[in-house]
Amino acid sequence: MSKIKPADMLEASLQQIKNVVGVGSSSESVGKIVVNVSKILEENSAYLGITTFYESNKLTSSQFGSSCRNFQKCLDRVEHLELSGNQLEYFIVNEKLTSDSKYFVSQFAKSLTFLDLSNNMIKNFPIECLSIPLKILNLENNLITSLENLVKELNENKSEMKLLNCLESLNISKNLIQHFPFYIIVKKFKKVDSIDLGENPLQSLSINMLKEQKKGIFGSNASSSDKNEDIKILTDYSDASITSVKMNSIDLETIRKRLELKTPLLSNKTNSIFNLFKKKISDDISFDNSKDFFPVELFDLPNIQHLDLSKNKHLNYSKMKQLVLSPSITSLNLSNCQLDESVSRIFKSILNNSIRKLILHNNNIKEILIEDFPNIISINLSNNIEYYKKDENIYNILSNVNPKIEELTLKRVFKNEEGYKDLLNLSLIRNNLEVPKIGISLSKFSSIRSLTLSGLFLSSIPLDINQSNMPNIEFLDLSENEIGDFSSNLLMLTELKSIDLSFNNISTIDVDDEMCNLTKLTSLDLSHNNLTEFPIDLVLLLPSIDILSLEYNTSNLKTAREDKNDIFNQWMKDHSSVKIKRMLIEPSLILERLYLGGNGSAQSKHNMKLLGITHVLNVAEGLIAPYPFDFKYKKVELSDTLGEDLLPHIDACVKFIEEAIDSQGTILVHCKAGVSRSASMVIAYVMKKFKLSLDEATQMVKEKRSQICPNGAFVKQLEDYGRLLNRESH
Incomplete structure (x- = not known):
């Protein structure tokens, strides 16, 4: 990969927009600018030189301002701006609104609808965004400690706040916010549909506006007298657009680690000031009052359809069992919540027939009576180690789940940003599943669109995964099994877009070019297998392939077998846009x-x-x-x-x-x-x-x-x- 400084990427993108504008064809916006260092580092994490280069050359706010100054005449054409993973301390306006920054804001306000400022160093909500008609605003993983500046602006009711009537999605997760003005945000932003405020050290979530606002409505913050008092709620959410809320919890040690990773690439003086800031934040955040924080009011919001409370390790089960879930909630995510014992016993009082999607991965659930969820069309039970130790549990869910299921995810070990949970404490119990027995159950899933059977030690691909049984399947994940052959029945799945067969034992792929209908397949993952040659016979039959993952096989797969080398070389030349991953790093x-x-x-x-x-x-x-x-x-x-x-x-x-x-x-x-x-x-x-x-x-x-x-x-x-x-x- 060629290494380009983020500042140069930005200038090149702006120059490209300027060139198009220079043609003078249209007044419509034409610009998409991507200076996403987070994505570059993620995709090239194994290459030390690339990682070091981008870590030391991140884009700063002053560099961004300089580029805006150089290309100010074409800023009005930018509609999509990604600046994730850089060193921005502010977006356009620092402390005061200058004539330059005012002009830049007015230019961006003409077209910009998508703004990604995640993984930067921003300490305050970028108020200038209120003047821009953004539909999506991503502020994830910054250093925002409070939204007081935003609330102040909103309460002053200034004109020209385009954001209020345009914003649909706000991600402000992984910051340092302790008090979130939920009611004000939802009521002021007329179209906001989705809010992600997860992994903040929240101590209050102002869902309800009270006649007499008392400190600590939730959890252990509330005094005993508060808890028993009949408080009149004045809030009305009937006209709100919000349908999706994500609120994960976080621990102090994780926040401290996150702060340690944020170090300015600036002068020693600036580093010293920033270190004082980190210490102050770390000292100010207290978890003594937030361990029991559980905003039960979220369950009562009338329009909420999707509720994500994942990573909340302090959920009060006794309180949950007394709740009645709003009938509007159709999707509930309680992954990473340290749930154990029987799912039915935990949720019996809050689940109802409206629940269609249930996400429970990364818990310690031992039992689930799937019959208790008759209308479920999507369920994820990945990485519930105790559950997967018993083969009968897997047979049970496959046999008794709603036959109209559309998304079924059974993955013994679930990978996330924290790696494998308890991977080395699995007691090394292997599943001994009978593939034909599984196939009988799979044959009923005519509505299935996404199927994951991963880490279950399957020795082969079930023959019942075929076009006749699953005419609508789009995503198939059979990774981390012991599959040795690429089954020909997969070749006939006309709607299939993605196949994941990584972490198996596939060494050769034999296909019949007269029997392949994978015309929509865009992603094929054969990484971590035993391939020694580029699978040219299969690839020739995939007209829509965009991503081909072949890394970490026995060789780097830079050649096909000898009699196909000419065809292989021509295919590589004709498909240069296909992203092919073939990395193999020798120790x-x-x-x-x-x-x-x-x-x-x-x-x-x-x-x-x-x-x-x-x-x-x-x-x-x-x-x-x-x-x-x-x-x-x-x-x-x-x-x-x-x-x-x-x-x-x-x-x-x-x-x-x-x-x-x-x-x-x-x-x-x-x-x-x-x-x-x-x-x-x-x-x-x-x-x-x-x-x-x-x-x-x-x-x-x-x-x-x-x-x-x-x-x-x-x-x-x-x-x-x-x-x-x-x-x-x-």
């Missing part, structure tokens, strides 16, 4: 039976087995361990920061390496990039094994992997470890 062999690498080196099961790897030492926080049934893992949560204490973990890690090698196994030691954390552990092992100094051991490892560079704090701790080894030897 470095440091010593016999000892490999060192980054997270990418730990992703190809079949390549790891080719190298003889039997043990994996993962020393990075947040990284997943994807193959617990194939390798013996040890996971140590370490951050690559100067404050991380390596010493308490070194002995256990060195012992794990010794045990792997002494048992005639082969071990891979990895972190994210294979540069600092994992390198430090390998250096420690080499110091002990060969009785070498830190400098000697570092040089020895560096000769095999030149890019290693433990951070300064780790170097000092390795020096301390060397002194400990010397004392022990004497």
